[in-house]
Amino acid sequence: MQPSSFKPRLSFWQLWNMSFGFFGIQFGFALQNANTSRIFSTLGANQDDLALCWLAAPVTGLLVQPIIGYLSDNTWHPFWGRRRPFFFIGAILASIALFLMPNSSMLWMAVAVLWMMDAAINVSMEPFRAFVGDKLDPSQQTAGFAMQTFFIGCGGVIASLLPTFFADIMGVSNVPVNGAIPDTVRYSFYFGGAVFLLSVMWTVFSSQEAPPENMAVFEAERAKSKGLGHALREILGGFGKMPKTMVQLAVVQFFTWIALFAMWIYTTSAIADNVFGTVDAQSAAFQEAGNRVGVMFAVYGGVSALAAFVLPVFARMTSRKFVHMSCLIVGGLSLISIFMIHNINYLYLPMVGVGIAWASILTMPYAILAGALPANRMGYYMGVFNFFIVIPQIASGFLLGYITKHFLAGHAVMTLVLGGVCMVLAGLLTLLVKDEAAPAAKAVAVPAAA
Template sequence: MKKRALGFWEIWNMSFGFLGIQFGFALQGGFMSRIFQTLGAEKDAIPLLWIAAPLTGLLVQPIIGYMSDRTWSPKWGRRRPYFLVGAVLSSIALFFMPHSPALWMAAGFLWILDASINVSMEPFRALVADKLPESQRSYGFVVQTLIIGIGTWIASNLPWMVSQLGVSNSADLGVVPMSVKVAFAIGAFVFMASILYTVFTTTEYPPEDMEEFEREKAERNKFIPNILNNIGNMPLTMKKLGVIQFFSWFAFFTMWSLANPALTEHVYKAPAPIENSYDMTVVAQAAKFNVENTNFQEASNSVGSAMGIYGLSSMAFALLLTLYTSKKNINRKYVHLFSLIVGGLGFLGMYYATPDTLLYCFILVGVAWGSILSMPYAMLSSSVDPKKMGVIMGIFNMFIVIPQIIAALGGINYVSSLLGEEAINAMTVAGISLMIAGLCNLLITDKNAIKYQPELTEIHD
C-alpha cells in the first residue's frame, strides 16, 4: 500500500498520546526512588526494587506487539484499543502509587504501572511505521521524541511546581509528601486525556489483504512459537542495534534508579535520613529528623527539576531534527553516535557538578535521550518486514529491558563499587556505558538503516 505523506499536525496528533506516557515514565523515573527512600529503602536496595519495570517490559511488549499486529476493528483500528486499556490501568496506578503505606506496596504499584505503560507504548512505536511512508519515518519518530521531551520536562517539575503553590513538601516518617501525591494525580489525568486525544483524532490503515489478515488472526493463539521464531530470525541490523541499546539503557536505568540518592547526597549534601537512626519519641531526635527529611525532600525536588532539563534539551534537539528531517536526509548512524557520546560526557560531569551547574550535565544527557527515542527506531523500521512491525518493535524492546534487569540484579552496584562506595559513582558508570553505546554505532553498515534515500513527496497539512 502506498501511504500518503502526512503533515506536521497529523503526525503531532497521532503522537500526542506519548505526552501522557512520558508523564508516567518521568514521574516514575524521577520520583520512584524518592518514594522508596521515604518508605525506608536503603540506597543499595533501590535498583532491585526497580526490577519490576524491565521484567514487565520483557514479558508484555512482545506479546502486545504480536497481538496488535493481529487486531483490527473498523471503529477502533489496530493499535488504539491497546492505547486505551494501557491508559486506564496506568492512570489508576499513578494516582495510588504515592499513597502506598509500605515499601512492598509501592513496589507492587510500580509493577502495575510499568506493565500498563508498556501496553500503551509499544503500539505507539508501531503506529508511526504503520502510518508513515518510509521517507517520513525519521521525521515521525523525531516528532514523537519532541512530545516526549515536553512531557519529561513538565512532569519532572510537577512536585516543585505544586510545592511553589503552597502544597506541603514535608511529611512524617515513612509518609510521602503531599506535593508528590498531587503531582502523581495530575500525571494520571494527563495520561488519560492525551491518550484519548490521539484515539479520537487519528485513523489507521486497514490490512492490505483482509483474507491473509484473517488467516494470521486465526493463528493468534500460536503467539509464543511465532515470537520465538521472529527472535531466532531477527535481521543482523537489529542485532547490532541491540548492542547499542544494551549500553544505552543500562546507562539510563542507572540514572532513573540512583540519580536521586546519588545527587541529593553528592551535589546537594542532603542524603535521606535513615529511619532506624532516630528515636521519634525523643523530641530532639524527632526535630532533627524533620529538618533532615525536609532538606532531603527539597533536594529531591531539585534533582527532579534538574532531571527535567534532559527532557527539555531532548525536546530542543528533537525540534532541530524535526525541522531538518522534514526537508533533508540525515546520517542516522553518526547522529546517534555523536549524541550518545555527548550524553556520556553529561553523566561524567555530574561528579564535578554543583547545584548551579548540574542542569548543564542534564542538558547534555538530553541530547542522548532525544536520539535514543528516535534514531534506533528509525533505523530498525527501515530494515524489517512492515507486516511484522508490531511484534518486531516488541522484540526490540528486549534490548531495552535485559540491560535494565542485569543492572537491577546487581550490575549497577557491582560495577560502581569498583570505583568506590559513593553513590555518585553510579553516574560515572552511566557515562562510560553511554559512550560505549555511541562507539557501537560503528557496527551499523546497512545503507537503508543509516540513510534512507526517499523519493520526492509532497507534504500536505
C-alpha cells in the first residue's frame, strides 16, 4: 500500500466509480431494514419477539466483519487487488439471499435467510470502508466517505419506495394470501438482488488498487500471518491496541446504533398502532403501514444523499465532531417527535432530521477514524470498529422486546422515543472524541472535478 504522501488525488468520476457499489449494498440493507419486521410479522412473529428475530443480523456482523477485514488486509492479487475479491464474492451471495428472503414460508426460514443475507452483505460492505483509506489521501477521505453516503442515500430511497411503487403504480397485490409474503415485497427483493449484483460489479471492474509499496515486506508479513491460530491471536489482540480515538468513537457508536436498531425494528409496528390503529399483521391496514414506512425510510435516505455533500463543507468550517454532534441531536429529537404525530402525511417531516443524522453517521465517524489508524491494518480496524455497531444491536435484540412489553405497555412508538433519547446522548458524547487528523482533513474536503 502506498503511504499517504504518495497517494494521487482522484477525480470526481474516480471517486464515483470506487463508491458506486454502495448503491447496491444499500439497496440490500434498505430492503432488509424496511421490510424484515414486516416479513417476520406476516409469518407469525409476535411483536415482543421481533428484536430477538433480528439478532441474526448483528451476530453475523460481529463474526464476519473483523475476519473479512483481517483477510482483506492480507490479500493481494495482480488482477483482483486487495478489497475487490470480497466485493465480488459478497455480491453474488447477497443477491442469492435477496431472491430467497421473500420466498420464506415459515418464520424460522426467514430468520435463517436473514442470517445468510446479512453475512453476505457484510462481506461486500466491510472492505469498502477500508477501500477509502487505501486509495485516498487524508485530505480526500471525508469526500470519499461522503460519496459513499451519497450512494447509500440514493440506494435507500429507491429500495424503500419499491413496495409502494409496485402497489400504486404497477397494481401489484399488497395483501398477504394464506400467510405468504405480499407480491409487492417479493418483486422488490427480486429487483434489489439484481441491482446489488450489477452495482457492486461496476466498482469491481471500474476501479483499480495500488499494490503494496514493498511487496517483499508484505509477502513476509503475510507468510507470518498464515494459520487459524495466528489469525485469531491477531484479531483478538488488536482490541487491546485500539487507538484512543477509536475507543472514544465506540461509545458514541453504541448509543447511536441502539437508536437506529430500535427504528428499523419497531417503526412498522409503531406506525400501524399509532397512526393506523391496528396490530394485526394480516390486515390490509398493517400492510399499508409497511408501505408507508418504506416511504418514510426513503425520505431519510434521500435527505442523507443530499446532506452527504453539505456536511463536509460544514465540517471544514467548524469541525467534524461538532457536525456529528449536531446531526445526532437533530436526529434524536426527530425520532422522539414521531410519538406526537398521528397523521401519516406529517410523519415524513421527522425523517428529514433522521436523514441528516444518517448522513453524518455514515460519514463523520469513519472520516475521523481513518486518520487515526495504521495504514497496513485499515481493513482490520474498520472491521473491529463495526463491533461497536453490532454489539448495541445485540443488546437491543435481547432487551428492547422486554422493555417494550414490560415498561412501555407494548407501545412500539415509545421504543422509538427511547431510541431518540439514545441518539441525543450519543451526540453529546461526541464532545469527548479527539479528531487526530482534523487539520489535514479540513484542507480539502470535497471531491475534485473530473
